[in-house]
Amino acid sequence: MRILLDRQSDASLYQQIYTHFRQGILSGSLPPDTRLPSTRQLARDLGVNRITVETAYGDLEAEGLVASKIGSGTYVLPPSPQLLIPVDEPDGPWPLWQRDLQAQGDLPGKNHLEEAAKSGSHPNPIAFAGGIGDPRLFPVDDYRKVIQAVLRRDGMAALEYGERNGYAPLRATIAHVLASQGITVRPENILVTAGSQQALTLVCQLLLKPGDTILVETPTYAGALDLFRLFHLKIVGIPVDGHGMQVEKLEKILQHQHPKLLYTIPNFHNPTGTCLSTPRRRQLLALADRYNVPILEDDFVGDLRYDGRTQPALKSLDPGGRVIYTSTFSKMLMPGLRVGFLAVEGPVYEGLVNTKRIVDLATSSLHQRAIESYVTVGSYQAHLRRTCQVYRRRRDGMVLAIHRHLPGEVQVDPPQGGLFMWLRLPDSLSTQKLQPLAVEEGVTFTPGHSFFPYSPDGEAYLRLNFAMQPPEAIEEGMRRLGKAIRKAAALPQDHSR
Amino acid sequence: MRILLDRQSDASLYQQIYTHFRQGILSGSLPPDTRLPSTRQLARDLGVNRITVETAYGDLEAEGLVASKIGSGTYVLPPSPQLLIPVDEPDGPWPLWQRDLQAQGDLPGKNHLEEAAKSGSHPNPIAFAGGIGDPRLFPVDDYRKVIQAVLRRDGMAALEYGERNGYAPLRATIAHVLASQGITVRPENILVTAGSQQALTLVCQLLLKPGDTILVETPTYAGALDLFRLFHLKIVGIPVDGHGMQVEKLEKILQHQHPKLLYTIPNFHNPTGTCLSTPRRRQLLALADRYNVPILEDDFVGDLRYDGRTQPALKSLDPGGRVIYTSTFSKMLMPGLRVGFLAVEGPVYEGLVNTKRIVDLATSSLHQRAIESYVTVGSYQAHLRRTCQVYRRRRDGMVLAIHRHLPGEVQVDPPQGGLFMWLRLPDSLSTQKLQPLAVEEGVTFTPGHSFFPYSPDGEAYLRLNFAMQPPEAIEEGMRRLGKAIRKAAALPQDHSR
DSSP: OOOOOOOSSOOHHHHHHHHHHHHHHHTSSSOTOOOOHHHHEEEHHHHOOHHHHHHHHHHHHHHSSEEEEETTEEEEOOOOGOOOOOOOOOOOOOOHHHHHHHTTOSOOOOOHHHHHOOOOOOOSSSEOOOOOOOGSSSSSHHHHHHHHHHHHHGGGGGSOOTTTTOOOHHHHHHHHHHHTTOOOGGGGGGGEESSHHHHHHHHHHHHTTTOOOOEEESEEEOOOOOHHTTOEEEEEEEETTTEEGGGGGHHHHHHHHHEEEEEEEEOOTTOOOOOOHHHHHHHHHHHHHHTOOOOOEEETTTBBSSSSSSOOOGGGGGGSSSSSEEEESTTSSOOOGEEEEEEEOOOHHHHHHHHHHHHHHHHOOOHHHHHHOOOOOHHHHHHHHHHHHHHHHHHHHHHHHHHHOOTTTTOOOOSSSOOOOOOOOOOOOHHHHHHHHHHHTTTEEEGGGGGSSSSGGTTTTTEESSSSSSSHHHHHHHHHHHHHHHHHHHOOOOOTT | OOOOOOTTSSSHHHHHHHHHHHHHHHHTSOOTTTOOOOOOHHHHHTTTTHHHHHHOOOOOHHTTSEEEEETEEEEEEOOOOGGOOOOOOOOOOOOOOHHHHTTTTTTTOOOOOHHHHHOOOOSSSSEEEOOOOOGGGHHHHHHHHHHHHHHHHHHGGGGGGOTTTHHHHHHHHHHHHHHHHTTTGGGGGGGHHHHHHHHHHHHHHHHHHHEEEEEEESSHHHHHHHHHHHOOEEEEEEEETEEEEEEEHHHHHHHHHOSSSSEESSOOOTTTTTOHHHHHHEEEEHHHHTOOOEEEEEEETTBBOOSSSSOOOOGGSSSSSSEEEEEEEETSOOOOGGGGGEEOOOOOHHHHHHHHHHSSOOOHHHHHHHHHHHOOHHHHHHHHHHHHHHHHHHHHHHHOOOOSSSOOOOOEEESSSSEEEEEEEOOOHHHHHHHHHHHHEEEEEGGGGSSSSSSSGGEEEEEEESSSOOOHHHHHHHHHHHHHHHHHHOOOOOOTO
C-alpha cells in the first residue's frame, strides 16, 4: 500500500492514515470487502510505528467503516449511503500544455462512424451505419471450443509473446488462403497485426513524416483519413468513378505532388463499392513504379464477390516489393479478434516487423492460435461461400427496397460485392439535413462527409451497409429512410451546399 | 478465385489457368486437399468459357496433380517430391524507395533483448535476459476456465469491438486496484491499451513531433528508447543514482532543452532497480509544473516491493492532469494478454482515447472481460503477496550467489523490489567481450548498452532478471557467469572502453 505521508504536515501521521482510508471508503474507491494491509505490513511499508496504524484502524472501526475479522484481517464495510462523498473530479485549471493542446486543435477528432451510429430515442432503430458484416453469421460457439482446445493443447505458450512477426502456423495458413485467391505470398513475408487498421498505422509510422503527401481515392475509408490526419500528412485525393480510381488523372498528380505513398482499396471500395478495372490496375502499377511510389493495397473484403468477373489483386501483379498488401480476419470472422495481416517483400518487411514490435510488442497469441486452428483453406472457402450467398441476397433485397421506397432522384450503383451501397441524394438535399430526420424515423446510415478529405464534398452522399441486417429489417429500414428523405425534401432548401 | 489472366498474352487462356494451378500446387502454395473452384464458378469469375476451365482441370488431373471426386469437387493431390519447385523468393532489384529506406538507415533496428536471449549451442542454457516474471507462477488453468465462462456468459459481445476506452467493468476494477495502492483515479480517466508499450506509443503519437526533445533517465527501458528513436525524437538523458533520477540536474536541462515530455520509471527502475526518493518526487513534480512539461510515469512493477518503505506514485501527488500514469497486467499475469492501461485527467485523456481508436480501433475484448472476471482487488492482492514472497527469495538468492560466484570487483546494489539486478563489471571488462563467453558457458543476460541513449555508455553494465528462474537455476547461473567473467578478465584488455 503506497500511501502519501507528509512528514512536514501539521496533521499527525495517524490522522493522515485515518483520513486516507476514510476518504477512499466514502468515495467508493476502496469498495466493500477490500482487505486493508495488516498493521504490521503497513507500518513497515510506511516506516511508522505499528501503534500509529493500529490507532487509525481502531478509529475507522469505531466509525463503522471497517471490521476486523480475527485471524483474517481488516475489511472495508459498505458505508451508509448518507456518508458517501463523490470522488473529486479534477477539473483544472489544467496545466498549460494541456490547454495549448486543446486550443491548437491538436487533439484528434471524434469518430464520425460512432456519431452516425447514435440512434436517438426511436424504440426499434435499424442500423446501416457499421463497417462490419453480420455478427449473427459468426461462429461463436465453434470459436469458443477452439479457444478451449488451444488453451488445453498449448497452455502457457498461448499466453506468451510469441514470434514477433506472428504465429508461424497462422502465417502459413494465411499464405494458403491467399494462394487459393490467386495471390502468391510466402509466410516469411507476412506480418500478423492487430487488425488491418494497425497494418495501415505501421506503414504510416515507418514510411511517412509529418507534412508528407499521401494519395487516396476520394471518397475513401474514413478510418484511413483519421489516421493520415493523426500523422499530419497532406492528403491528396483522386476521384473515383464506376471503375474505381480514375488512374488517368494520376500521372499529373504524381509529377506535381511527389507523394510518399498511394493508398487504395481496389476491390469493393469503401465507401463506393466499386472495383478498379484490370487495365487501370496495370496502369496504376506501372505509374507507381515509374514515379517510385509505394502502393498500400487495402483488400479488406476483396473475396466477398457476388457476381461479375474477378480481377487480380494488385499484389498478384507485383513483381516484388512494390505493393504492401493488407487484409483482415475481422470482417469474415469476429471483429473483436483484432487479427489482420500485411504482406510485402524486400527490406521494408523487416522494418515493419520491427515497427510492430516497438509500438506494441506483439498481437494476442491466443487469438492467433485459435484462428489458425479454426481456419483451414477448406473451412475458409466454405464460410466464404455461405457468407457470399447471404450477403448477395441482402444486396439484391436492398436494391429492390431502394427502388420501392426511395424517391427516384436518389442515385445508386449496386456493387458486385463487399458490404456497402453508396447513395447520392437529390441536389436539394444534404445528409446534414437528412440525418436527424432519419434518426427520428429509426434508421441510421453513415453520412458521406466522413469519407472525403474535404468533408463538405460529401454532403450529397450516404453509405449503407447492406450486409448487417436481415431482409425484413432492410425492407423496413429503406421504408423509413424513404420517409425521412421525403420529409427532408419538404424542408426549405439548404443553401449550405 | 482471383487468377491473373492476360488477354493480350501469347499463352492461351487455357494455358494460363493450367500454369497458374500447376505452379501453385508444385510450389506448395496450394497445399494438398485444397478444393479448386467448380469449373462453372471459375468460368464465371474469370469470364471465360467453361470448356476452357474443364480442359485445364483435365490436364492437371491427367498429370496427377488434382483428383475430381464425383459430386464433391476437384481437390489438390500431394505432388511427388521430385516435381516440387521452390516458391520464388523475390530478391529485387527492389524499387528505389525500398533501397533508399535501407541506405538511409531509416529502418528501425533489431531488438537488443532478443539478440541477448540467443543462447548459442549450450545444451541447458539459463536465461536472465527477459523482461517478464516467471511464467510458471501464472494461473493458466484458472485463466482458461475464466475465458470459457466469459464466452458462455457474453457470447458474441466478447468478440466485438466494445467501448473505445475499454470494457467499463474492467476500468472500474483497475480503479479499485489502484486505490488499494494509494492511487486515486476515476474509471472515466482510464484507457485500456494493448500492454503498457502501446500506452507509451499513444502518448508519443499525440504529444510529440519528430525532432522534439524527450527527457529520460540514463539508463532507461530499452523498449522506450526504441520507441523514441522510431518517433525521431531527440533523447536527453538525466543520470540515475541510488535514489533514482538525479532531479538536482533537471532544472538546468529544462531551461536549455525545452523538452516536450519527461519519461520516468520512479519505482524499481528498469534496468537499475532503484526507487526515486520521496523528496525528489515532489521536486520533480514542482519542476515539471514550473516548466510546463508533462510527465509520463511508467509504473510497470510499482507494487512488487519486497522490503523498505513505500513511496507514493507520482500520480498520487498530481493535483490533476500533470502525470500520465501507465501500468500493465502483463508482468503480474500473462505477458501475451497484452492488456495495459493509462490514466490521466483533462483534455489529453479524450485525445489519447481517440488516438487509440485511430491506430488500432480496439483492444481484444475477450481478454479484457476475462481479466475483469479473474481480477478482484482481493485476488490481485493475494496474487501480489504470493508473487512478492517468491521473488523476494529469488532476489536474496541471487545476491548470495553473486557474492559466492562473481569476482569481488563486480558492483551490485540489490533492489528493494521489481525484477532486475544491475551489475557493473570491473573496469577492464565490457559486456561485448563477456557476452559470447557467457553464452558458451550457458548463461544469458541483457547487456547494458541497450539501456543507454548513447550505447557505448553501457558497456560496463549488465542486467539480470532475478524473478524468472527458480533458486537452483539462479545458483548455477551465477556460477556460470562467474566463470565467464574470469575467462573474459584473462583476455587481453579491451581498449574500446
